[in-house]
Amino acid sequence: MKKIQIISTALIGLTLAACNSGGSNNSTSLNPPVASSGSPQKASDSTINNVVPVTVDGGPSGNSPYNTPFVSVTVCNVSNPSNCQTIDHIILDTGSMGLRIFANKINSSLNLANENVGGSPTAECTLFGSGYDWGSIAMANVQMGGEIASNVPIQIINDPTIPGVPSNCSNQGAYNDLGGANGIIGVNPLPYDNGTYYSCSGSSCSINSNLATNQQVVSPVYMFANDNNGVIVQLPSVPSGGSSSLTGTLTFGIGTEQNNQLTAQNVFTSNGTAQDGSFTTNYDDGSYDSIFDTGSTELFFDTPANSAALAVCQSLSGFYCPSATTAINTQISSLNGSNAINYSYNIINVENYLNSNPNTEAIPNAGAEGGDNFFIWGLPFFYGKKVFSAFTGANAGGTTGPYFAF
Amino acid sequence: MKTKLLKVSVLILITSTFPLAAWATLGEDSSSIMSDANALNAKVSQATNYSIAGANSSTPYQTNTLETANGITIKQFVYNGKVFAVAWHGSHVPDQNQLFGKYFATLQNATPSYKSVSARQINGNDFISATNGWMGHYEGKALIPSLAPANVSINNVK
Numbered sequence: 001m002k003k004i005q006i007i008s009t010a011l012i013g014l015t016l017a018a019c020n021s022g023g024s025n026n027s028t029s030l031n032p033p034v035a036s037s038g039s040p041q042k043a044s045d046s047t048i049n050n051v052v053p054v055t056v057d058g059g060p061s062g063n064s065p066y067n068t069p070f071v072s073v074t075v076c077n078v079s080n081p082s083n084c085q086t087i088d089h090i091i092l093d094t095g096s097m098g099l100r101i102f103a104n105k106i107n108s109s110l111n112l113a114n115e116n117v118g119g120s121p122t123a124e125c126t127l128f129g130s131g132y133d134w135g136s137i138a139m140a141n142v143q144m145g146g147e148i149a150s151n152v153p154i155q156i157i158n159d160p161t162i163p164g165v166p167s168n169c170s171n172q173g174a175y176n177d178l179g180g181a182n183g184i185i186g187v188n189p190l191p192y193d194n195g196t197y198y199s200c201s202g203s204s205c206s207i208n209s210n211l212a213t214n215q216q217v218v219s220p221v222y223m224f225a226n227d228n229n230g231v232i233v234q235l236p237s238v239p240s241g242g243s244s245s246l247t248g249t250l251t252f253g254i255g256t257e258q259n260n261q262l263t264a265q266n267v268f269t270s271n272g273t274a275q276d277g278s279f280t281t282n283y284d285d286g287s288y289d290s291i292f293d294t295g296s297t298e299l300f301f302d303t304p305a306n307s308a309a310l311a312v313c314q315s316l317s318g319f320y321c322p323s324a325t326t327a328i329n330t331q332i333s334s335l336n337g338s339n340a341i342n343y344s345y346n347i348i349n350v351e352n353y354l355n356s357n358p359n360t361e362a363i364p365n366a367g368a369e370g371g372d373n374f375f376i377w378g379l380p381f382f383y384g385k386k387v388f389s390a391f392t393g394a395n396a397g398g399t400t401g402p403y404f405a406f
Numbered sequence: 407m408k409t410k411l412l413k414v415s416v417l418i419l420i421t422s423t424f425p426l427a428a429w430a431t432l433g434e435d436s437s438s439i440m441s442d443a444n445a446l447n448a449k450v451s452q453a454t455n456y457s458i459a460g461a462n463s464s465t466p467y468q469t470n471t472l473e474t475a476n477g478i479t480i481k482q483f484v485y486n487g488k489v490f491a492v493a494w495h496g497s498h499v500p501d502q503n504q505l506f507g508k509y510f511a512t513l514q515n516a517t518p519s520y521k522s523v524s525a526r527q528i529n530g531n532d533f534i535s536a537t538n539g540w541m542g543h544y545e546g547k548a549l550i551p552s553l554a555p556a557n558v559s560i561n562n563v564k
Binding site for chain 2: 300376
């Protein structure tokens with residue numbers, strides 16, 4: 001719900017982020033990364049490759065929602081680490097934790113071992129904003145670029161070798177097919193997912209609320225041997241005419257290599273409160289729990305009472321289609337109100353954009369209804385920016401996580 | 407009960423004056439003794455009367471709010487003795503089979519007008535729903551237009 005907060009108090013200590021106040025118009029050069037100071041950087045001194053591509057391309061079959069970012073992940077058998085499979089089109093999600101892959105995308109020859117507790121396989125009911133997924137927990141080595149996480153729990157969604165979804169899981173909503181993706185990897189500031197785990201025996205699974213934290217699904221990045229204190233998501237601006245395949249980077253570590261220094265001007269923490277990376281966005285007389293979320297395809301925010309210009313689309317249910325590009329004025333701050341900035345962001349007419357750019361998979365500055373209780377800065381926010389996500393409790397570039405920064 | 411003709415007028419009753427019998431599942435009688443509060447391990451926190459700007463004063467509706475033990479806030483909207491809408495948010499997701507009753511199958515099976523990882527919307531003939539959020543931060547709502555007062559849309563369900 002809208003937290004009732006006097007806006008003026010949130011503006012104390014307000015600073016303006018002149019460099020970032022223009023929405024998605026910043027141009028960003030990629031490959032090699034360039035420090036925001038403008039001085040070219042040498043490649044990392046480390047021999048470890050800590051950068052992998054992120055692609056917005058419509059997914060495995062072209063049917064994934066617009067503005068869905070994907071990475072490739074290599075999964076290996078723990079006992080036989082040379083037995084590996086690289087799986088493409090894994091959604092990169094700063095709004096969840098851990099690696100989850102659909103069972104039918106995994107070669108049987110990979111032969112991943114179940115995570116057994118007391119001799120029984122472990123399963124999880126996983127809840128996203130759009131619904132539930134059900135699957136077993138398996139142990140795997142996870143590799144991205146040159147980074148390796150050894151023996152980490154991952155979820156195998158729709159694993160046919162365990163009993164089907166229990167009703168106390170499916171009663172929590174609709175099944176989530178992840179929009180046709182092969183899986184999802186969460187890099188939220190919270191490392192462990194704190195989910196609902198089950199122990200399976202015979203034909204049924206029952207809730208096991210005693211699963212140790214280190215047996216829960218965890219962000220593989222958090223378990224990397226190096227560069228494990230956070231990630232940087234960097235996407236280019238959507239070019240004029242749109243893009244059917246937009247490529248940016250996911251960089252591992254913050255302040256651990258020359259190519260991942262904390263160059264952000266705005267750091268929003270949830271220290272001392274939620275400890276989960278969420279921060280506060282004030283908008284239209286409301287105050288909302290907030291996140292920079294690559295797993296959200298648009299900015300989701302409440303229908304404004306004070307901006308009649310933000311009409312919804314005629315045919316695209318729920319999206320905003322202002323007759324002319326309309327700036328929304330927000331204040332973003334840490335959960336405790338510190339580090340507040342004024343931030344203005346342009347919302348475009350999504351229908352007009354798609355009519356003009358019918359082949360694009362990336363839509364800049366797209367907004368949608370929703371978020372009665374949340375202000376979700378979805379993927380359009382990331383275009384033309386470098387966004388940092390630091391793990392809870394980690395020293396990341398001299399600042400302790402959890403935080404998001406840009 | 408007294409209502410004010412503001413867009414969101416408020417009359418807060420203290421919890422204890424409202425019987426649990428006021429809690430019902432979407433689309434069903436508010437007077438039917440439903441066990442949502444017990445089933446959801448929840449306490450009733452407040453009841454509020456609303457009226458809609460521009461609407462006839464004879465068409466106010468009420469909301470009742472539940473707080474569950476695991477941190478979910480659930481609001482039920484009642485008009486003409488029927489629950490015409492529900493909205494919820496919290497760090498967990500409620501039992502929507504309990505909350506949505508006979509409409510739960512529609513929520514699960516209807517073709518969404520939009521879906522992604524973080525959001526799902528259904529824009530059916532007589533069932534409109536939306537869920538949003540990220541892990542540990544969830545919200546959802548549903549509206550039955552044929553049971554709702556005139557001028558009440560899904561945007562009022564919050």
